[in-house]
Amino acid sequence: MKDIKFYKLVVFVNSLVPLSLMGWDWYHQQLGANPVEFLTRTTGMLTLVFLFISLAVTPLRKMTGAQWIIQLRRMLGLYAFFYGFLHLLTYIWFDRTFNLKSTVADIYARPFIAVGMLSFFLMVPLAITSTKGWIKRLGGKRWARLHKLAYVAAVGGVIHFWMLVKSDARLPIKFAFVLAVLLGSRIVIKQLKQKPQTRTLIPPA
């Protein structure tokens, strides 16, 4: 069953579940003792989760042969961008109270803020060029090369997360591990593809 429209709907609705529950909890004042910290942490984590899921699409497609899942990738990537935007918004709103000057000063003073900010802005061109029109305009190859930036954003996001923990780095390490697996699977798939071409026949003695 290649009912892509329905699958897209499933992904769209499921991706909104965390946001809906956060909104519900906010309305019922049950975001815990420190709601701002909770929202910041959770939206940050969701950004990485959606980046990772979108980066898993291609390896999964190549391993399973299920070509159709590629059609879900744009939506997953845009959700990563959307949650990243909410993450940035909680910081600029509650931490910086929309003060541009203090935001700039903070980026300058704190490397983990700078790394996070950079990772977010790397996603901006990806979100803009996610449309069919832009794929055509750039050409498939150039478009694909540009969208490798998703990996850079993901690496930056994990470093940003790792840099801010006090002592218990287990969670960022888990994120780094998953990212390494995602990156590694691409290399492995590429190698496997090249193998038949590099096989040489041993000439009879």
Add this chain to the structure above:
Amino acid sequence: MVIKKTDDIKSSEITPKDVYLSRRNFMRGAALLATTAATGYIYRALNAAPQPRVEGEKLADVVRAEPSKAAANGYTVNEKLTSFEDITNYNNFYEFTTDKGDVAGVARGFVTRPWTVAVEGLVNKPKVFDLDDLLKLAPLEERIYRLRCVEGWSMVIPWVGFSLSNLLDAVEPNSSARFVQFETLYDPKRMPEQQGGSLDWPYVEGLRLDEAMHPLTILASGLYGEALPPQDGAPLRLVVPWKYGFKSIKSIVKIRLVSTQPATTWSAYAPREYGFYSNVNPNVDHPRWSQARETRIGEYGKRDTLLFNGYAEQVGQLYSGMDLRVNF
């Protein structure tokens, strides 16, 4: 001659198109609902809900100081108290878990009787106190203090306890005692994160003797008039209101008077980030984040952090002539 195909599907058995479509829609709806419920379940499972309140033992005969006098010496502060629910569901207690929202759940049922506290080192009368005897050394008082965490959040907590000086006087520090070292219980069976975790165990803290003798420094055994819940440091903890929260060591089993500055857990872990003094100071940033402002739990905006957490009048003279940037 007509050959009858036996495997022909009777027209009556063919599902009409509209029934087929509605069945398909029904299946789709069910699938959509099921995946949405699963996603919601995962989200909820990853985010611990607050623990239902465990009724603590009511502490009898707690002395409440006369408000005007108490305000002058810092024993109380005229600010809105943080709710019991927040104080008991947002905790840093790495012996149980590093997830602040989950300490209450993991620490639930932590047994605190029998409990002894060894007071030893450079003292004339070393003694291993049974906790209940120790708590009879002085009348229990209510002290309403600000608590400022090094992470940038703060609370206002009505502690129950008495000045640490009552205990130190009882053991008579000798003339070579300069510092006081404190140690948390080490029992990996009861404190699961001690089986590994991210810090060296047991947790140790320290104060200069004059800091330890300051009347604002208390040993607390309760909050909101009840015995301390496990997640807040049961059965006995230190509270030093002008220092970052991690100095206020929890679940104390040992107090030792020493002559040289003792090692402290966070400072040993990251000497560049956490100093021995760790006085609350808006002008000295943590290397990775600002200490100028703080989030008061229960509020959305940020408020300015006060020098010595607002206790400069009471404790400032302890540090006169000291460079607080060097001795952070």
